Amino acid sequence: MxxxxxxxxxxxxxxxxxxxxxxxxxxxxxxxxxxxxxxxxxxxxxxxxxxxxxxxxxxxxxxxxxxxxxxxxxxxxxxxxxxxxxxxxxxxxxxxxxxxxxxxxxxxxxxxxxxxxxxxxxxxxxxxVLTERLLVSERCAMLGQASGRIAHEMANQLNILPLIELIEDDYREDEQLLEFAEVARLTYERLTELIEEVKAFVRFQPQNAELKPLDLDESIHELASFIRFSRTVPQEQLSIDIRARPKILGHKLKLHQVLVNLIKNASHAIADRTEGRVQVTLDKADGDAVISVSDNGTGISPENLERIWEPFFSTKGDAGNGMGLDVAKRLIAAQNGEICCESELAKGTCFTIRIPLLAEGKDDSPEKNSAAPANPSSAKPVPLS
Missing domain, CATH: 3.40.50.2300 (Response regulator)
Incomplete structure (x- = not known):
């Protein structure tokens, strides 16, 4: 040529x-x-x-x-x-x-x-290219060292489970308080699993996640409660559109981790817009469950759109570390799915996640699938990276 x-x-x-x-x-x-x-x-x-x-x-x-x-x-x-x-x-x-x-x-x-x-x-x-890769490797090494220390301190401080159980036992008639407790328990589970992953990463141990049948409409409703209490997006600016009730083989906490990150990014994109909106849509098409997170915010330039999946690349300056979308792509891939992005400056951005539907009547979880090993620990986990 x-x-x-x-x-x-x-x-x-x-x-x-x-x-x-x-x-x-x-x-x-x-x-x-x-x-x-x-x-x-x-x-x-x-x-x-x-x-x-x-x-x-x-x-x-x-x-x-x-x-x-x-x-x-x-x-x-x-x-x-x-x-x-x-x-x-x-x-x-x-x-x-x-x-x-x-x-x-x-x-x-x-x-x-x-x-x-x-x-x-x-x-x-x-x-x-090699110099840039070397810099990324050095930053990853530094991140690994810092992550180990942070995970250790977080594990020492994460002792709220007894309080959650106390609320669930002693205040069973208070629906609002029980809802608070459920959100707190979900947060506790997410943090506990994240800490274990960080520890495994620092010890160079493979990170695995067992995929289970997951009703996405229930997961999205749980996520909506978490978002509402965490105030990630003002309630009047967030809408949830459930158009189908797809079931997948997935990992609820990992999926929540991805969606929370996407919703936070969308909230930043509409921060300066009084008419800003973030919408989460659940649907199914062509044998896949389809989840989209869209906003009518600032949008992403074409040159940045090509790089958003790169580790440490961020358009937020000091406010971002550039790891969220790289991690999101890995977590979705670990659930046999894919994630893509479309964006236009001054009009908005839409992230779309597609994960294969679980066939009707099929349950691949170890405890329900008769063809699965009797010992759940002998089932093959799906690697996250």
């Missing part, structure tokens, strides 16, 4: 000669001045730019200084037949120019330079 080369020169005849010399080898684009070249790069970045040094308004070296700041991986080759080598040598030493070629150039020589420039571009891109 041909690679792209941009050639910049104020002499029309030079543009014609360069294009004729290399059009069979590369996709050659031309520009008559620096402004034209910079505008071209905005719409179509290229791996290599070749430019004449002596041009009106802006020299080749000056243009390369701007290109380097915006497109650091693009390699820059300067052509010159004048005795202004000091400026070019300085530019090479400062890293603004990949190589200087004296005019009149020879095709074989310049062709070799262009191939080496393309190799240098590819190497720079690979190094950038």
């Amino acid at each position: 041909k690679r792209d080369i941009l050639y910049v020169d104020d002499e029309p005849s030079n543009l014609i000669v360069f294009e004729a010399a290399f059009e069979e080898t590369f996709n050659v684009y031309t520009a008559a001045n620096a402004d034209e070249a910079l505008n071209f790069l905005k719409s179509q970045p290229v791996p290599v730019v070749v430019a004449d040094q002596r041009m009106p308004d802006m020299t080749g070296v000056e243009m390369f200084g701007l290109i380097r700041k915006i497109y650091p991986h693009t390699q820059r080759v300067i052509l010159s037949g004048f005795a202004d080598s000091d400026a070019i040598i300085d530019a090479i030493n400062e890293g603004q120019v990949f190589q200087f070629v004296r005019k009149p150039w020879q095709r074989v020589e310049l062709l070799s330079v262009l191939h080496r420039a393309l190799d240098a571009h590819d190497l720079a891109v690979q190094n950038s």
Whole structure:
């Protein structure tokens, strides 16, 4: 496949000669001045730019200084037949120019330079990717160390279960108080399981979750109670739309973890909008249970939409750690499902989760499935990562 080369020169005849010399080898684009070249790069970045040094308004070296700041991986080759080598040598030493070629150039020589420039571009891109991965690995290592300490302290402080049981035993006639206790118990279970996962992660033990038959409409109603008491979203801005009663093989707490994160993200997106709304919809289609969390908030730009699943990537600045959606994708995948996102700036965002329906009359939980092992501990768990 041909690679792209941009050639910049104020002499029309030079543009014609360069294009004729290399059009069979590369996709050659031309520009008559620096402004034209910079505008071209905005719409179509290229791996290599070749430019004449002596041009009106802006020299080749000056243009390369701007290109380097915006497109650091693009390699820059300067052509010159004048005795202004000091400026070019300085530019090479400062890293603004990949190589200087004296005019009149020879095709074989310049062709070799262009191939080496393309190799240098590819190497720079690979190094950038590896550097980013290394930074992510270092942050994960630091996160693991901190998580172990946090999990230990949380486990020491999480002693509210006796109080929950006391309320359930002594205040059975108080429906509202029992509802509070149920939300507290659900929160306790979620935190307890999360702490155990963190401990397992720090000890490099595999994290497994046993999937069980799950009535999603009941789970969504439980989630709605939790959201209402946690005040994640003002009650008047949140709506729940149950259009079907699908049943899946899933993990309730993991699913709640994902949905709470999505609802919190949606609440942030509508924070500055008086008419902001968040809607959770449950339906089924094409053999899947379908859960969507949508908002009419700020939306996500196309360039950020491509990166939202990356670990540590966040559009919230210091308010976010960039882990929520990466974890959400893993948790849904562990339940044999998938999650996707559609968004438009100034109009809103919709996250959609699809998980296969549990066939009617089928129950794959160990305690109910006669084909399952008698000992539940011998059933194969589904890995979460």
